[in-house]
Amino acid sequence: MDFMSGFTAAKQAYDLLKLIKESHDQAIISGAIGDLHGKITELQMLNAKLSGLYQSERDVAVKLREEKAKIEMFTVKAENYELHTTEGGSTVYRSKKPTGSTIPHHHLCTHCYSNSVISILQPGISTTKSAGYFVHYCPQCKNEYRMGKLPPVKPVSVRFPY
């Protein structure tokens, strides 16, 4: 958009008004009134364009503010986690534990973490184990992770009725 054309149109409209006011020739006045109508329409169109532009700039500013708040919140939360490789060989983020704490660790999805999303892994529902390890999944992106080793299977004693 050419902002200068707005100034030019406004200046021309002003000159036309001056001409209408100062002229004593009816033909010149009529011509100037016609031109003035054209200039007013031009300025109105420019005004509509500018308010559209202003609105879209405001929308962008709002989105950027929201994005910034999300990243700030993520940064605060992310400090409580560190990279960890599970027994099953998966790389996840694990909650840091203050020494002596008995609260068990919880784990985050690394894929979501790289997108600034904190997503806590949950035990699998359709797949609960794989190759001797428990499987946890990410509720956000549905990635699956091999976690701790499955407990050894106890031998089943079969008692015969004789």
Ligand SMILES: [Zn+2]
């Ligand atoms: Zn995920």
